[in-house]
Amino acid sequence: MRGKESQSGARLGVLGLLALVLAAPATANERREAYRRPASIPHPESAPYSEVRAELGRTLFFDPRLSGSNFLACSSCHNPGFSWGDGLPVARGHEMKPLARRTPTLLNAAWLDALMWDGRASSLEEQALLPVASPDEMALPLELLPPKLRAIRGYAARFEAAFPGEGLTLDTIARALAAFQRTIVSGEAPFDRWVEGDEDAISEAAKRGFALFDGALRCSRCHSGWRFTDDSFHDIGVRSADRGRGDEFPEIEAVQFAFKTPTLRNVALRAPYMHNGSEARLADVIDLYDRGGRLKRPSLSPEIEPLGLTDVQKSDLLAFLQTLNGADEPVTVPAAPR
């Protein structure tokens, strides 16, 4: 009898525990865990890390001879001094022509699932030569690129060392550029130290801001994980007539005027904001979200709704976002082969 009693008592205990498990909200520590920096860079099986390839890619990345004018390098827009962007509302291309969209950062490019503001490339290798070929950007017809680089004596040995027997081709150029871009990783930020358990790494205001971001406001539904993005596409009500991903999917209303969710790493250092630089300051971006978007089209994401933030909440969110500024590694610019 006593045995039965203790058995049913134990069962009750298990049920009680179960209820506790279900009822307990995620602890602050658990929530932080979802933002922990990864231990290593995810190089794909098809492109394992090779230092010699990455260094060749670095040389190509900073070489303006990849453009028709011999003036624009990849780094002209993706400037490491500006967190791998250019700090302009929209990029400037061939002959200083203003482009339609802002230069996206290359920070943490190795983790990208979709590239370009509209996601039209799905790998760094696929993306690498698109700006080179674009008449508005680097304006070098791709058929001219390999012979142009072959004529630079110093490149032959570098390509042979990086891609033995494969030659200097569009494919090896793109793979080298991709290999280098995978090494661009944002430096440790105060937020990362807080995730690791250093309670003094960020202010109380920033902690409140994070609680809002990850909790009530559910910003983390899209700005998720250590990069603070899931590479998804939304119309968030930005003032713009650019259809973004809608150009690729004209039949799908949900992605009209939709652009890729950007990473928030170093975000406070990367003004202006949005795909077209239409929001000058981070505070303006918070205001856009607070209003539920500036333009309410049928394609507006269902997740975008007015928030009713107080001034203190806005200030807390800003404090949190500023903790994402990383101590990025200094970047070496290699000598261009002659």
Added chain:
Amino acid sequence: MTLAMARLGVLLLAGLLLAPQARAGEHAVSQKQKEFQPSELSVEVGDEVVFLNDDEISHNVFSRSEGAKFNLKIQRPGEHKRQRFQEPGEVVIRCAIHPKMKMTVHVKPKGEESAATTSGPCTVSDDGNGDDHCEVDASEPMSVDGKRAEDAPESVPAAPEAP
């Protein structure tokens, strides 16, 4: 066991007990944590797949595969939408909002054995003819037109900073 693992286990168990079931010729695919579950599914021509949004964010399921081009439009958390597959072949299904969400439906001619993947929210059972099917409780109302269910859960040195 961590709290998170315990909670996951409980939720999985609850999911198994509470998941809507599918009729013969009907299969269920869940969208959860920005993934299709299962990621591969075998069906027969004429079968219907119910796409459930079990996530906390909206999705937009579509396919551009030959013979099965469709767009289920925006699907809020908690909504169900249905799609019938009429031609044999491989159908790649994606979410327009979340490009990493991909799955494949293998549509086989009628009469070929349909090896439905057993993971996912449907309950797979023998239909008496030796075939596995996602069995469904018809009492579970599913929105054919994709409207939101009434009881849907809500579910170089750094440049100096500008002054």
